[in-house]
Amino acid sequence: QKLRQQDLSLIEYFHGGSATWGFVVNGTDLTIHKLPHDSTLHQHVWEFREAIAQQSNETYVQLGSSLYQKLMQPLMGAVTNSDILIIPDGVMNLLPFEALLTEEVKPSQDDINFTELPYVINDVTSSYSPSISMSSLFRDSESQRYSQSFAAFAPVFNFSASSIQRRQSRADGQWSPLPSTKLEVQQIAELFDDGRSLWEMVFGDPDAPDLFMEDIATEENFKRRDLSRYKYLHLATHAFAGDSATSRSGIV
Numbered sequence: 001q002k003l004r005q006q007d008l009s010l011i012e013y014f015h016g017g018s019a020t021w022g023f024v025v026n027g028t029d030l031t032i033h034k035l036p037h038d039s040t041l042h043q044h045v046w047e048f049r050e051a052i053a054q055q056s057n058e059t060y061v062q063l064g065s066s067l068y069q070k071l072m073q074p075l076m077g078a079v080t081n082s083d084i085l086i087i088p089d090g091v092m093n094l095l096p097f098e099a100l101l102t103e104e105v106k107p108s109q110d111d112i113n114f115t116e117l118p119y120v121i122n123d124v125t126s127s128y129s130p131s132i133s134m135s136s137l138f139r140d141s142e143s144q145r146y147s148q149s150f151a152a153f154a155p156v157f158n159f160s161a162s163s164i165q166r167r168q169s170r171a172d173g174q175w176s177p178l179p180s181t182k183l184e185v186q187q188i189a190e191l192f193d194d195g196r197s198l199w200e201m202v203f204g205d206p207d208a209p210d211l212f213m214e215d216i217a218t219e220e221n222f223k224r225r226d227l228s229r230y231k232y233l234h235l236a237t238h239a240f241a242g243d244s245a246t247s248r249s250g251i252v
Contacts, residue, residue, distance in 0.1 A: 009079045012087040012132070013071070015041060022071070024078040031078045036070045042091045049094065057112050064101035068120065072100060083125045087132060094241055098126050146231040150192050150209040152185035154178070154236040155217040155252070175252060181236035182213050188234060 010025040013035075020035040038044065044063055051059035071092070086097055098121035105117060120126070157177045189209040210230075212221055217237070227233055238252040 007081045008083045008085055009081040010085045010087065010132070011072075011075055011079070013089040013092055015089045015092060022075045024075050026078070026080045033074050033078070035074055038070055041070075045091045045095045049096075052096075052099065061101060061105040061112065061117070064099065064117075065104045067095070068100040068102055071095075072097065072120065073102075079124070082123070084127075086126055086128050087130070088128065093130070098124075147229045148207050148210065149230070150189060150232045150234070151212070151225070151227070151230045152188065152209070152234040152236065153212045153217045153222060154181040154185045154214070156182050156214045157238070158214060175238050178236065178238070184236050185211055185213065185234060 010023075012023040012025075014021040014023075018037065020037045020041075022033045022035050024031045024033070044067060047059060048063040048067060050056070051063060088095065088097075098119065100120045101118050102120060102123060103118040105112065156179060157175050158179070189211055192209050210225075212218075235251060239250065240252075241249040
């Protein structure tokens with residue numbers, strides 16, 4: 001019922017040793033699909049992530065379309081909404097589904113225009129949850145009250161002293177700068193400013209977005225804040241994940 005109220009389709013995956021299944025829920029309707037089983041899925045997901053990080057164009061377009069054809073294409077005919085909630089399984093928790101490609105792209109193209117590629121995100125808006133029970137969609141949020149709408153943390157990782165120290169804390173010695181994240185959080189904050197009156201903008205608004213950027217976007221400030229007061233919390237920073245040991249995952 002909640003899926004129907006929010007015009008949301010749910011996609012859940014199961015990837016076992018010998019079979020892969022996809023479950024699509026639209027409102028009260030459930031369809032079950034047996035997907036092509038790929039014993040190399042773990043390897044391909046990691047290669048796809050590495051292709052993004054290393055800007056390996058040929059590998060990206062090959063795996064982007066291949067993974068879509070195996071994991072999403074057989075299910076999309078049953079999806080009735082443009083907003084989907086994805087519940088991955090296993091290594092799929094590390095796969096950015098929105099970056100997959102809905103059509104094959106010739107990897108031999110030297111001048112691939114990445115702004116015009118057929119990304120999944122162009123067709124659907126996706127969100128993720130580790131399980132149905134943990135999804136905010138199925139929690140009773142009616143009693144939740146927030147004193148502020150939005151907060152964002154963006155370390156940016158520029159070349160100030162504190163940022164250099166932060167980069168050197170990584171095992172291989174360096175976190176790359178994220179200069180666009182500052183503009184990212186500022187533009188998101190402007191969306192919350194649109195509903196504020198001139199009086200509130202001049203004399204202050206207790207619901208104004210809180211932005212922690214560059215040197216004040218620290219672990220100490222993050223832990224010191226009462227984050228439960230914010231309805232939306234946005235982290236624009238680096239992260240790392242271990243697919244088998246959660247202790248080796250973290251946000252920088």
